[in-house]
Amino acid sequence: MLALAQTLPLFEESPPAPERRPEAGRLWLCAHFPDLALEVLPINPARPAATVEERKGRPVIHAVSAGAKQAGVEPGMALAAALALCPGLDIRSRDPMAEREALNRLAETGLDFTPWVSLDQPESLLLEIRASLNLFGGTEKLRVGLRSRLAALGHSPVIAIAPSSEASALLARLGLETTVSETQALRSALGRVPIAALSLDEKKVRRLLKTGVRHLADLWRLPRDGLARRYGSELLRQLDALSGAETRILSAYHCPPRFTARREMPLALERLDHFFPAIEQMTEEFAVFLKARDAAASELKLILHHQGRPASGLELRFRSGNRDASHWCRLLREKLERSPLPAPLIAVELESGSIVPFEPERTDLFGDETAQSGDGRDWQAVLEQLQARLGSHAVQRLAAVADHRPEHALHRDGGKSSRTPGRVFHTPTPEPTHVGWNKRRRIPADRPKSRDSLRSSQPTEENEASAASYGTNSLLSLRPVWLLTEPEPLAAKDIRLLSEAERIESGWWDGGSIRRDYHRATDRRGRRLWVYRDLHDGGWYLHGLYG
Amino acid sequence: MNGDTLEQLIRSHPGIWRGRRAEGKSRPAVATGFPELDTALPDGGWPLGALMEIRMPCLGIGELRLLLPAMASISRAGRWIAWVTPPHRPYAPALLQAGVQLHRLLVVDAGQAADIPWSLEKMLRSGHCGMALAWPQSLADHQARRLQLAAEEGGALAVLFSLGMEPSDTLVRAKGAARSQHKGLLVGHAFGFAQPTARSHKAATANSSHAALRIEVKPAEAETGLAVDILKARGCLHRTSLLVRA
Numbered sequence: 001m002l003a004l005a006q007t008l009p010l011f012e013e014s015p016p017a018p019e020r021r022p023e024a025g026r027l028w029l030c031a032h033f034p035d036l037a038l039e040v041l042p043i044n045p046a047r048p049a050a051t052v053e054e055r056k057g058r059p060v061i062h063a064v065s066a067g068a069k070q071a072g073v074e075p076g077m078a079l080a081a082a083l084a085l086c087p088g089l090d091i092r093s094r095d096p097m098a099e100r101e102a103l104n105r106l107a108e109t110g111l112d113f114t115p116w117v118s119l120d121q122p123e124s125l126l127l128e129i130r131a132s133l134n135l136f137g138g139t140e141k142l143r144v145g146l147r148s149r150l151a152a153l154g155h156s157p158v159i160a161i162a163p164s165s166e167a168s169a170l171l172a173r174l175g176l177e178t179t180v181s182e183t184q185a186l187r188s189a190l191g192r193v194p195i196a197a198l199s200l201d202e203k204k205v206r207r208l209l210k211t212g213v214r215h216l217a218d219l220w221r222l223p224r225d226g227l228a229r230r231y232g233s234e235l236l237r238q239l240d241a242l243s244g245a246e247t248r249i250l251s252a253y254h255c256p257p258r259f260t261a262r263r264e265m266p267l268a269l270e271r272l273d274h275f276f277p278a279i280e281q282m283t284e285e286f287a288v289f290l291k292a293r294d295a296a297a298s299e300l301k302l303i304l305h306h307q308g309r310p311a312s313g314l315e316l317r318f319r320s321g322n323r324d325a326s327h328w329c330r331l332l333r334e335k336l337e338r339s340p341l342p343a344p345l346i347a348v349e350l351e352s353g354s355i356v357p358f359e360p361e362r363t364d365l366f367g368d369e370t371a372q373s374g375d376g377r378d379w380q381a382v383l384e385q386l387q388a389r390l391g392s393h394a395v396q397r398l399a400a401v402a403d404h405r406p407e408h409a410l411h412r413d414g415g416k417s418s419r420t421p422g423r424v425f426h427t428p429t430p431e432p433t434h435v436g437w438n439k440r441r442r443i444p445a446d447r448p449k450s451r452d453s454l455r456s457s458q459p460t461e462e463n464e465a466s467a468a469s470y471g472t473n474s475l476l477s478l479r480p481v482w483l484l485t486e487p488e489p490l491a492a493k494d495i496r497l498l499s500e501a502e503r504i505e506s507g508w509w510d511g512g513s514i515r516r517d518y519h520r521a522t523d524r525r526g527r528r529l530w531v532y533r534d535l536h537d538g539g540w541y542l543h544g545l546y547g
Numbered sequence: 548m549n550g551d552t553l554e555q556l557i558r559s560h561p562g563i564w565r566g567r568r569a570e571g572k573s574r575p576a577v578a579t580g581f582p583e584l585d586t587a588l589p590d591g592g593w594p595l596g597a598l599m600e601i602r603m604p605c606l607g608i609g610e611l612r613l614l615l616p617a618m619a620s621i622s623r624a625g626r627w628i629a630w631v632t633p634p635h636r637p638y639a640p641a642l643l644q645a646g647v648q649l650h651r652l653l654v655v656d657a658g659q660a661a662d663i664p665w666s667l668e669k670m671l672r673s674g675h676c677g678m679a680l681a682w683p684q685s686l687a688d689h690q691a692r693r694l695q696l697a698a699e700e701g702g703a704l705a706v707l708f709s710l711g712m713e714p715s716d717t718l719v720r721a722k723g724a725a726r727s728q729h730k731g732l733l734v735g736h737a738f739g740f741a742q743p744t745a746r747s748h749k750a751a752t753a754n755s756s757h758a759a760l761r762i763e764v765k766p767a768e769a770e771t772g773l774a775v776d777i778l779k780a781r782g783c784l785h786r787t788s789l790l791v792r793a
Contacts, residue, residue, distance in 0.1 A: 378675070395653060395655050400643055483637075
């Protein structure tokens with residue numbers, strides 16, 4: 001076969017190509033959106049508008065609409081000056097979340113032109129287009145195509161093209177729609193750019209201006225080692241990146257994977273056993289989909305389409321990402337069994353919610369049963385089952401909070417992750433004022449012990465320290481295991497006090513002021529109570545039980 | 548106590564075989580933290596992998612203080628402790644004082660009475676849960692049996708508290724009956740707990756149940772004492788009464 005292949009050339013050997021240096025390296029297109037902050041906000045186009053951001057603690061104009069530009073408002077202006085120029089200006093603060101979402105949507109559009117889209121520059125898209133030029137027929141056609149696509153989404157970009165990403169971003173930020181296709185041409189194209197356009201701190205820019213450096217071309221004339229000594233290597237790095245000698249690889253934007261599956265029923269079904277196999281199939285597909293991407297689902301939506309009625313839906317939320325189809329099926333069956341269908345079913349749809357990277361379970365090398373972390377996947381699965389059946393807030397964890405007021409020293413949270421222990425604080429020790437029960441002695445007015453609590457206490461990740469502060473603390477009297485939600489009034493004759501008073505006086509700063517003397521007590525039935533006498537009204541109340 | 552020394556003597560002698568008891572195969576247990584109680588219990592502590600019933604005249608006589616040392620050691624061993632529908636709020640500072648690791652504690656609020664055994668069983672069976680506490684209003688025979696099996700499978704201690712009434716009383720309410728706003732009968736007025744059903748004590752103790760261990764707790768004369776009555780313990784044929792300083 002080899003010999004045959006040698007004798008009969010498969011392809012006609014083309015004559016050696018003339019010395020045509022293929023364009024090596026990348027070509028970056030930067031689409032910068034100067035008005036992105038305005039475009040994502042719902043504003044009336046007829047009214048002049050501007051967004052504001054904080055700079056050095058002062059509100060400064062950030063993006064300006066066309067109407068406001070005509071009135072003379074410019075980015076970087078103080079708010080007062082802008083309002084003086086244009087009294088009817090619609091001032092909005094920026095919405096970073098909406099901007100990020102809009103950029104993600106735009107990046108998905110960019111993925112139609114090239115597989116490498118980066119969001120590394122603020123308010124701009126960077127597209128690596130060297131490989132796409134042939135397909136789209138050159139830089140200009142690509143630019144026009146991209147612009148029309150972005151304009152359809154309601155954005156007006158400035159598009160610059162250069163062999164270095166930094167240079168294309170700089171040109172686009174300056175509003176120059178130029179195309180530089182060769183690395184050698186970069187320096188001449190950027191030579192007239194003032195150095196203030198570089199992202200340097202103002203001190204350095206002023207020092208450079210004093211030495212007579214106005215433009216980038218002046219910088220390129222200076223010796224590198226001297227520049228690095230006087231102005232730091234960061235300036236050199238920027239200059240190198242601008243002139244195409246950059247070594248940094250930009251991150252690439254990827255569409256987050258989404259999974260949807262739908263099954264039509266042959267006829268309207270009502271029994272769970274009849275339509276559940278379809279759901280099982282879809283969850284299997286979803287699990288395979290996740291496995292192929294090394295991902296796990298943290299949410300899952302099941303949409304049930306009914307005959308002649310609006311669709312109903314179920315949502316599953318997992319405490320940690322998982323891709324166990326049988327576990328999902330158990331949870332879904334659990335939910336479906338407990339909620340009867342409002343109408344017969346004609347179709348079911350499964351949608352993926354948020355998808356997270358898969359974290360494989362770590363097990364002990366020797367399979368030591370006793371060293372189980374307790375956060376195993378099957379324990380998580382049990383908790384998810386409980387939450388699916390009893391409601392998301394049914395499973396809670398306890399934490400102690402540093403507060404002298406008993407009702408505030410308890411915190412229940414339905415924390416999603418069981419990996420991070422609740423924030424537990426050192427509790428400053430109250431100073432019990434020992435007052436004989438039947439000795440009527442005037443208690444000197446205590447200084448409010450709140451100072452301890454106001455002092456920032458160190459949150460500890462481990463309960464050990466906190467337990468130590470409770471456990472070895474002989475000053476803090478024994479606390480009851482049960483705390484009543486609402487203190488119950490009781491008659492003093494029904495109880496017998498067993499301990500001296502512990503004065504708790506605190507909370508004047510947040511309106512929950514208390515002044516109480518706590519005692520351990522017992523009643524006729526032998527219960528051990530935690531009672532207090534409210535010093536505001538003199539009444540006795542039951543607050544806890546020593547279970 | 549004479550009975551105790553005899554018990555120990557019989558237990559320490561390998562040549563003596565006692566009926567209904569596979570001696571020498573000691574079951575796993577967790578120390579109660581009270582030496583006198585450890586010696587009285589056949590396994591030398593609260594049995595793991597078992598269902599335990601604690602009967603008490605009313606809530607708050609110190610019944611939980613019996614369990615706190617075991618709770619602390621179980622949580623330190625990295626296993627979870629679940630409180631299923633507790634009658635009041637468990638108070639975190641008190642548990643910290645007892646040395647319980649709070650991040651191993653779960654409070655599960657079962658919405659309906661029928662969900663309590665279900666969630667107990669789920670957690671016990673997993674093997675990650677070392678102790679589960681519940682205050683069920685009533686428990687059917689088959690449910691107690693299932694809980695016992697689940698506890699055996701997960702090697703956990705299931706503790707059911709009952710207010711002087713039999714958990715194995717067949718007072719099973721209709722499945723899914725909505726609870727009153729106060730969870731079950733154990734809550735309510737802190738002073739006037741609903742009185743248990745009128746059953747004679749003898750009939751109650753004679754009634755067999757699936758629990759491997761049944762104890763009755765009463766307040767003792769001394770402020771810090773608890774009268775613990777071991778009504779039934781797996782591997783022990785006679786009743787024991789003792790006073791525990793808890």
